[in-house]
Amino acid sequence: MNVESWITVEETPALAAEAAAAIDARLARLTPAQRDAFWSSIRKAYNTPYNDPVKPAKPQPVEPAPGTAPAAVEIHIPTLDLPAAALASASLAAEIRAA
Template sequence: MTTGTSLTAEQQRGYEAAGEAALNAALSRLPPAEREAYWASVRRCYNAPYNDAVPKAARAAAPDALAS
């Protein structure tokens, strides 16, 4: 897949790791419930409107599926 960037694969992996570390550091100050609320909002944004969101019935049937 062409990304239209001049970054090498190694540079991209480095930026990805740095971004993930920064995000995890920022979220680490929040209690678990607030971290879950953050990730729930991210999932909601990425699932709307072009992806099918997980139906509420399926989420209720498998509550730990979202925790992983």
């Protein structure tokens, strides 16, 4: 995009220095930390792109090669012989917690 300007390239450094001096004169009432914060915000504003940055592409899941898929896993849970009283106690405790 072309921008029309009456300022030549040669004039830019001198005009920028004059502008910075005028701004610094107005900022003289601030503390050094406040002046640094001001110039930091100006640098951030001028160095921030106008458009949102392009988001990186999400990696696509890869299908495993044929024959390399892991075998099915078997889980064996041992059975416990519990007395009927223990089973009743467990279910009663669950009912009490639910209430």
